[in-house]
Amino acid sequence: MxxxxxxxxxxxxxxxxxxxxxxxxxxxSGATALKPQGVIDKVVEYYEEYSTNAHRGDYELSHRTDFEYEKVRKIVQKLINCKTDMEIVYTSGTTHSINLLAHGLKHSLKKGDVILISEFEHASNVLPWFRLKDEIGIEIEYVKLNENNELTVDLFKESIHDKVKLVCLAHISNVLGQCLDMKEIARITHEYEAIIAVDGAQSVPHIRIDVTDLDIDFLSFSAHKFGGPTGIGVLWGKYDLLDSLEAYNLGGGMNTRIECDTCYYLKQAPFKFEAGTPAIEATIGMGKAIEFIMEIxxxxxxxxxxxxxxxxxxxxxxxxxxxxxxxxxxxxxxxxxxxxxxxxxxxxxxxxxxxxxxxxxxxxxxxxxxxxxxxxxxxxxxxxxxxxxxxxxxxxxxxxxxxxxxKEKINKGxxxxxxx
Ligand SMILES: Cc1ncc(COP(=O)(O)O)c(C=O)c1O
Incomplete structure (x- = not known):
């Protein structure tokens, strides 16, 4: 209860x-949610008991880090009901996830393609797309809204057309709070053979999300909005689409081979997107935060x-x-x-x-x-x-x-x- x-x-x-x-x-809490004791304890546990790097060492403490760190992918998988934990990329949060996606899709979009967003989007679901307009000449269009600033399925149908290649919408707006009928919006988007990327920063903390049932293509969210640490979030994508994205950060941990003639080979998703030492304690804390909200x-x-x-x-x-x-x-x-x-x-x-x-x-x-x-x-x-x-x-x-x-009435003027 x-x-x-x-x-x-x-x-x-x-x-x-x-x-x-x-x-x-x-x-x-729309800016950031408070943190429960279990999350705080989990972060401290990492620092106090096994504070080692992830995917780097061959000794007992580093194995524990790897175990705790990778376990969180399975916890996220449960939260959003995706097909495999290999579809989960750890990012620093929603902003990073959407930027990673925008960069990753750059090579598959071309001048004249249309990206459909709304006027209630958060800056992090606007500016990465604006930059693509500058870089490759895609067009930005806005979904029509009704007189209450709501996005209905009918208005969405009126807004989408053959040139739309990507639909990027907040599942729940961070100001007006409308929860979109994402299942129907995804169905219509796919009828036009476009991709749908959902900003879940405000929906993942508030409603049960089943990406398989919704049949969306990408989902971004931040752990701190549901009581996890700051600096950690997720980009989820259907595996083939995810793996086809171009990686932005290059560095340690995400490559398989580097040669002097400048040839290099990358791992597959999700690891090819996770260059460098990650926010290990935050990731482990995110797992605890997810368990906490799922238990409630x-x-x-x-x-x-x-x-x-x-x-x-x-x-x-x-x-x-x-x-x-x-x-x-x-x-x-x-x-x-x-x-x-x-x-x-x-x-x-x-x-x-x-x-x-x-x-x-x-x-x-x-x-x-x-x-x-x-x-x-x-x-x-x-x-x-x-x-x-x-x-x-x-x-x-x-x-x-x-x-x-x-008081204002009394102090008029x-x-x-x-x-x-
Ligand atoms: C709808 C929405 N999208 C994206 C973001 C960006 O999230 P973050 O700052 O965690 O990257 C927020 C944060 O308020 C948000 O509410």
Whole structure:
């Protein structure tokens, strides 16, 4: 059974750390999730007990490192239900995964080919494709969205055409939180013989993902968004497609032979993408983080977030008309909002005001700068939730917002001066 109070006990930062004199209320998990004790212990275990390089040594401690490090591929395989653990490339995170993919596909795309993205993508699913436009002359097009900035299957059908060779979309947007019907989108993409690459940075931590059932071609994600260490993530790809990508980093560990006449031979995927000494402790910690969320159950996590999110949305709509919510109907994930009069760059003032109540949110453009066109504002506030948030956290957020709005009314014309 999902017991949020028991879950919270596993997070040291939620047990004693104060912010501005208050118990921490953490609503910035979309940026990075808090780390449970098991993950912290696993990282420390590596440093304290077998701190050796991976795939390098022939002695007992290095064998233990190899075992712990490679075991994580099997854990990731279970998480996303791919066919083999050889389809899993360790990267430094989603950004690295998508850059690796963009570089890897360069030789198979040509001038005039179209890459289809959306205007709600994170910068890391925009800029690598923009660079390909500069380098080889591919075209970037955007999927049409409806009046609520949602991407429907019908609109996707209207947007795809024969010149589209690659579709790259966030499964769940990091600001608006819409979860796309990826199975249907993948099916349609394949009808056009195009490839579909999914940015799973926000979906892998929140919903059960089965890449075999979805029949997507690539998936990128970061461990730190579900409580793993920073600096580690995954690029998953269907094996033949993955193996056909060109490697970007060249160096130790990824080659089979090097000759003086400059000939060199590479290993096969996934190893050909993993040059140099990797983030070993982070990889091992990622394995622990995955085991932790799988044990709790991704369906349970998603249901819990949906429930507490709904509670906050209902209260905000009823009690604070000054708050503009951009995604009230979204199934889960972040609440994106502004306070009237404090839209755009001034959303930061509200973020700073919330911090004085011990509440951590993110403000600004959320690395999704094209969204400005859709939301018609240069900045917003994002309260992003995760499994450790409670109804009490949501009440603290709503009460603090009410308080801020009331104080602002009293101090009319002297905005947020009470903060100083
Ligand atoms: C949807 C989305 N894609 C990509 C990223 C980039 O992830 P990372 O910074 O871990 O590489 C993020 C991070 O916020 C994200 O939310």
């Amino acid at each position: 999902f017991n949020v109070n028991e879950i919270r006990k596993q997070y040291p930062i939620l047990n004693g750390v104060k912010m501005e004199g208050h118990d921490l209320v953490y609503f910035d 159950g991704l369906d349970n996590i998603h249901d819990h977030i949906k429930k507490i999110r709904k509670h906050a949305i209902e209260r905000i709509i009823k009690e604070i008309p000054e708050v503009i919510i951009y995604n009230k109907d979204s199934e889960g994930g972040p609440i994106a909002f502004n306070v009237t009069g404090y839209e755009g760059a001034r959303s930061q003032d509200i973020g700073s005001a919330l911090a004085t109540y011990g509440i951590a949110v993110r403000t600004g453009e959320h690395c999704a700068k094209l969204l400005v066109n859709l939301l018609n504002t240069k900045g917003s506030i994002r309260a992003s939730l995760y499994l450790y948030n409670t109804i009490e956290d949501m009440d603290k957020l709503v009460d603090a917002l009410k308080d801020i709005v009331e 002297d905005a947020l001066s009470w903060l100083l």
